[in-house]
Amino acid sequence: MNKIEKFKNYYKEVKNNLDNKLEEFNKKLVKEDNKLLKYNFELFANLNSEGKLVRGTLVNLGYYLLKEDKDYSNYLSLAYEVFQTAVLVHDDIIDNDDMRRGKDTIHFANRKKYSKYDEDIKDLGNNIAICMGDYGFYLANQLISENYCNDPNLGKVLNCFNDTVLKTARGELLDVILPFQGKHNLLKENEIEKHIIEIFRLKTAHYTIIGPMSVGLLLAGADDDKLKDIEKFGEIIGIAFQIQDDILGVYSDAMEKNKGSDIKEFKQTLLYSHIITTPYKDEFLKYYGDLNLNDNEIEIVKDLFKKSGSYDYAYEMMNKYYDEGLKELNNIKWINEDKKELIEGFVEYLRIRNK
Numbered sequence: 001m002n003k004i005e006k007f008k009n010y011y012k013e014v015k016n017n018l019d020n021k022l023e024e025f026n027k028k029l030v031k032e033d034n035k036l037l038k039y040n041f042e043l044f045a046n047l048n049s050e051g052k053l054v055r056g057t058l059v060n061l062g063y064y065l066l067k068e069d070k071d072y073s074n075y076l077s078l079a080y081e082v083f084q085t086a087v088l089v090h091d092d093i094i095d096n097d098d099m100r101r102g103k104d105t106i107h108f109a110n111r112k113k114y115s116k117y118d119e120d121i122k123d124l125g126n127n128i129a130i131c132m133g134d135y136g137f138y139l140a141n142q143l144i145s146e147n148y149c150n151d152p153n154l155g156k157v158l159n160c161f162n163d164t165v166l167k168t169a170r171g172e173l174l175d176v177i178l179p180f181q182g183k184h185n186l187l188k189e190n191e192i193e194k195h196i197i198e199i200f201r202l203k204t205a206h207y208t209i210i211g212p213m214s215v216g217l218l219l220a221g222a223d224d225d226k227l228k229d230i231e232k233f234g235e236i237i238g239i240a241f242q243i244q245d246d247i248l249g250v251y252s253d254a255m256e257k258n259k260g261s262d263i264k265e266f267k268q269t270l271l272y273s274h275i276i277t278t279p280y281k282d283e284f285l286k287y288y289g290d291l292n293l294n295d296n297e298i299e300i301v302k303d304l305f306k307k308s309g310s311y312d313y314a315y316e317m318m319n320k321y322y323d324e325g326l327k328e329l330n331n332i333k334w335i336n337e338d339k340k341e342l343i344e345g346f347v348e349y350l351r352i353r354n355k
Contacts, residue, residue: 079143164207
């Protein structure tokens, strides 16, 4: 069995377990007597299902690197998935996205529900979604404190979890500020890529790789040296993951996004930071960030990324980071070879994905 298949089998087992935990959690969440609240708890529960559960699986994997009783980390994995749903609720407001996982986002569902009161519905939808996102953050925290209240590692787990939330928020804040600065030429072109990589480090690497693996490790009693090893590995892989995500966001038909949404929203990516240093910059900026682009104009932008070499640059950087991450993993001596193969399989699983 190759390493990817080994990881996929592990992932399938953990995901099935987590799906059951999420279903149980969501049923409890919607048992609400207040009708004004119930509708939005149902929306949150709906979004909190049918996800990929990769981050929850990494919580489990982090724990499993040191302990064999994988099921003990289930509620921590569940909490991380609830945290992710809360982040996405806020992210959808910022990006003004109508759909998430093929379903109406919370702010959009409320705008539709109250559509005849058109003078107030945008603010109402956004405000409700902000409240529901906040609610989700504290639900996640409560899941951890309630289910591990007698665990001697609870304090360290909560500190790490909350630090991940803070780093995610910092990355999101940069991700909001940077497009505005770029549009209005408030930054030097040679500074933009380093800011983009910092967003990837905070918002993706910590939120997607380092955070989940670290809380799992801490629940298992990991020391600081082990956490530093995982942080070095996870930062590199997280950056690779986001570069790839941005390439797929433009070129993959399998991504769950509106066509051309990254192009229309002036998203800060390596594709963008590279092309603005090329002779294609002026033609490119005629289109990038225009919310009203048609399909033909989106194809023009995609073609410009390829003509300028920006696509090749981003693709090469993605693979460079993936390769560096695997080298970093190979240097970690305390993970046994069998479990190291699971992580290697995870990295290669990410590298070959199309969504």
